[in-house]
Amino acid sequence: MGFWIGMNYICIFHDWKYSPCKCRDCGKTRVKKHKWDGCKCSQCNTIRNEQHDWDGCKCIRCGRVRDKQHKWDGCKCSQCNTIRNEQHNWGSLQCKRCGQGVPCPICGRTMSIINVIDEREGKITVGYCDTCKKTSRP
Ligand SMILES: [Zn+2]
Ligand SMILES: [Zn+2]
Ligand SMILES: [Zn+2]
Ligand SMILES: [Zn+2]
Numbered sequence: 509m510g511f512w513i514g515m516n517y518i519c520i521f522h523d524w525k526y527s528p529c530k531c532r533d534c535g536k537t538r539v540k541k542h543k544w545d546g547c548k549c550s551q552c553n554t555i556r557n558e559q560h561d562w563d564g565c566k567c568i569r570c571g572r573v574r575d576k577q578h579k580w581d582g583c584k585c586s587q588c589n590t591i592r593n594e595q596h597n598w599g600s601l602q603c604k605r606c607g608q609g610v611p612c613p614i615c616g617r618t619m620s621i622i623n624v625i626d627e628r629e630g631k632i633t634v635g636y637c638d639t640c641k642k643t644s645r646p
């Protein structure tokens with residue numbers, strides 16, 4: 509129960525009936541009344557950044573992702589889609605999984621994928637190294 513002053517809601521009597529830890533009216537929470545089930549309050553679904561239930565890199569309760577124990581499928585984590593620069597599945601110009609350009613054969617840097625107009629073949633897609641200013645064809 510409460511009233512509004514401009515944009516602010518002033519709650520006079522918090523309504524704890526709906527859940528003992530969160531006022532239904534204003535959303536105020538009583539930290540001590542939360543019923544923690546790992547990282548999540550089972551009464552009001554508030555998430556705390558403690559005691560997550562990690563399955564690899566992802567918490568099965570709240571979906572939070574950590575940068576640890578990824579489940580790598582080649583270069584990509586199958587749980588959170590993080591990309592690592594290892595074990596790419598190279599096609600002729602880019603990684604078939606994550607789309608990263610192949611390394612430049614001269615300097616080893618990642619090549620950009622660009623479209624160029626070829627006199628004979630028309631529009632073609634090639635790899636381009638910014639450093640060496642070289643293109644490589646598929
Ligand atoms: Zn309230
Ligand atoms: Zn709660
Ligand atoms: Zn969690
Ligand atoms: Zn991951």
Ligand SMILES: [Zn+2]
Nearest residue numbers: 583596603606
């Ligand atoms: Zn990749």
Ligand SMILES: [Zn+2]
Nearest residue numbers: 612615637640
């Ligand atoms: Zn290069």
